[in-house]
Amino acid sequence: MFSKSCQYAIRATIYLAMHQEEGKNLGVKEIATSLDVPQQFLAKILQQLSRQNLVSSIKGPNGGFYLSPENKLNSLLQIIECIDGPLTLNSCVLGLPQCSSVTPCPLHFNFFEYREKMRQTLGATSISNFSNPGLPPYPTY
Amino acid sequence: MFSKSCQYAIRATIYLAMHQEEGKNLGVKEIATSLDVPQQFLAKILQQLSRQNLVSSIKGPNGGFYLSPENKLNSLLQIIECIDGPLTLNSCVLGLPQCSSVTPCPLHFNFFEYREKMRQTLGATSISNFSNPGLPPYPTY
DNA sequence: TATTGACATGATTTTGAAAACATAAGTAGT
DNA sequence: ACTACTTATGTTTTCAAAATCATGTCAATA
Ligand code: FES
Ligand code: FES
Numbered sequence A, B: 001m002f003s004k005s006c007q008y009a010i011r012a013t014i015y016l017a018m019h020q021e022e023g024k025n026l027g028v029k030e031i032a033t034s035l036d037v038p039q040q041f042l043a044k045i046l047q048q049l050s051r052q053n054l055v056s057s058i059k060g061p062n063g064g065f066y067l068s069p070e071n072k073l074n075s076l077l078q079i080i081e082c083i084d085g086p087l088t089l090n091s092c093v094l095g096l097p098q099c100s101s102v103t104p105c106p107l108h109f110n111f112f113e114y115r116e117k118m119r120q121t122l123g124a125t126s127i128s129n130f131s132n133p134g135l136p137p138y139p140t141y
Numbered sequence C: 001t002a003t004t005g006a007c008a009t010g011a012t013t014t015t016g017a018a019a020a021c022a023t024a025a026g027t028a029g030t
Numbered sequence D: 001a002c003t004a005c006t007t008a009t010g011t012t013t014t015c016a017a018a019a020t021c022a023t024g025t026c027a028a029t030a
Helices: A004-019 A028-035 A039-051 A076-084 A108-124 B004-019 B028-035 B039-051 B076-084 B108-124
Strands: A056-058 A064-066 B056-058 B064-066
Touching: A004 A028, A004 A039, A004 A076, A028 A039, A028 A064, A039 A056, A039 A076, A076 A108, A108 B108, B004 B028, B004 B039, B004 B076, B028 B039, B028 B064, B039 B056, B039 B076, B076 B108
Parallel strands: none
Antiparallel strands: A056 A064, B056 B064
């Protein structure tokens, strides 16, 4: 459903939201180790998010990544589309060039409704949702 | 969501269901041309389906692929799982090793319900559904 | 039974995502 | 200024899916 890059992006962002403390930045090393993903690869992904202002970063000693208040207002969908592109959850499940209710493929109406709801949920879920304490302990997070 | 192999498999099977006439077999060449997919690649996929008795085939002149009455009772989900494996629509969207409501990832409950419904729909849709005449004219089919 | 037309199977090549490598650039402390 | 630390950027390598190539097997027909 999502590329590995995208999965890493989501997990890293949520990790940032869950583990961020006031004024403390998290390094790629720590995040990559905690999530058990390739460090250099994750670095690229975080930089891609950073370029689009979805996460914030500071270089140098004590540097690292963090979420600004503004960053936390972004939705999961923005993270996803930043990495996998705007066609994610919008293109034909059978790979046909266009997907719409006007020229539907045989499976279009089997998926459209649920896919839309997924998109809607993801768009309505802001990163700040994951920074609340008292959330259940997620595995590998 | 599905691999290209799987998309081709679904499209080819539906094509068979829609274009099959009594006692007439459809060759890989015709199917591949109609669907605009690589012929040799599609051949492999159809053979994979054939080995699991999801489609039927006959060699030699006038040979080709067709759907036996038994074949038509299979569900789309069987086609999908034959190609992409049983974990399709069952594994964690974030790529975590196991997906269950007992050890859910942060996105589990955002997807679980809709994913289940997709599976359910696919499992309940038999191939014979596509052989009824009077269906809308699908693009590239 | 020879030929032809189709599926079947194995090996190989291509392609792009995933991962690793190398180096630059910026920041904090000494 | 110098060093150490961390993000940023560009290049290269790895790997599996996708696609192709080459050859084998089977059935209809003349
Ligand atoms: S056209 Fe295929 S899913 Fe919409
Ligand atoms: S655990 Fe991630 S989707 Fe179920």
